[in-house]
Amino acid sequence: MPTVRNARGADLYAASEDEVRVLPIQSKALSKRHPVPLGGSLDTLRSQWWVITINANSDLPTCFVMSLSEVKAAARRGENAAGKVSYWLQPRDYDQPEYRNAWHRLGES
Numbered sequence: 001m002p003t004v005r006n007a008r009g010a011d012l013y014a015a016s017e018d019e020v021r022v023l024p025i026q027s028k029a030l031s032k033r034h035p036v037p038l039g040g041s042l043d044t045l046r047s048q049w050w051v052i053t054i055n056a057n058s059d060l061p062t063c064f065v066m067s068l069s070e071v072k073a074a075a076r077r078g079e080n081a082a083g084k085v086s087y088w089l090q091p092r093d094y095d096q097p098e099y100r101n102a103w104h105r106l107g108e109s
Helices: 068-074 103-108
Strands: 012-015 022-029 036-039 049-054 062-067 076-079 085-089
Touching (some): 062 068, 062 103
Antiparallel strands (some): 036 085, 076 085
């Protein structure tokens, strides 16, 4: 179930067949294998699961399933000349075999 565009928090929710378990998921769709922007603070990241999709506009998208703790641990920090801080994930940090199309991980929580 997708959420409203640009809503804070999760972009979609996945539910078990019996609807007992509901998982909030943050989704990031990229047209190519680019860095994933995370914003100005890691403290504002909420969803326990993240799905990063590369080649999202193609016939062969690839998804990477990561936990929030993995996203935070892999996040890079940068600061521009004006002192504005930003965080992102480099492609080599999310494009790992253990995350690639690892939908089974969602059932592990």
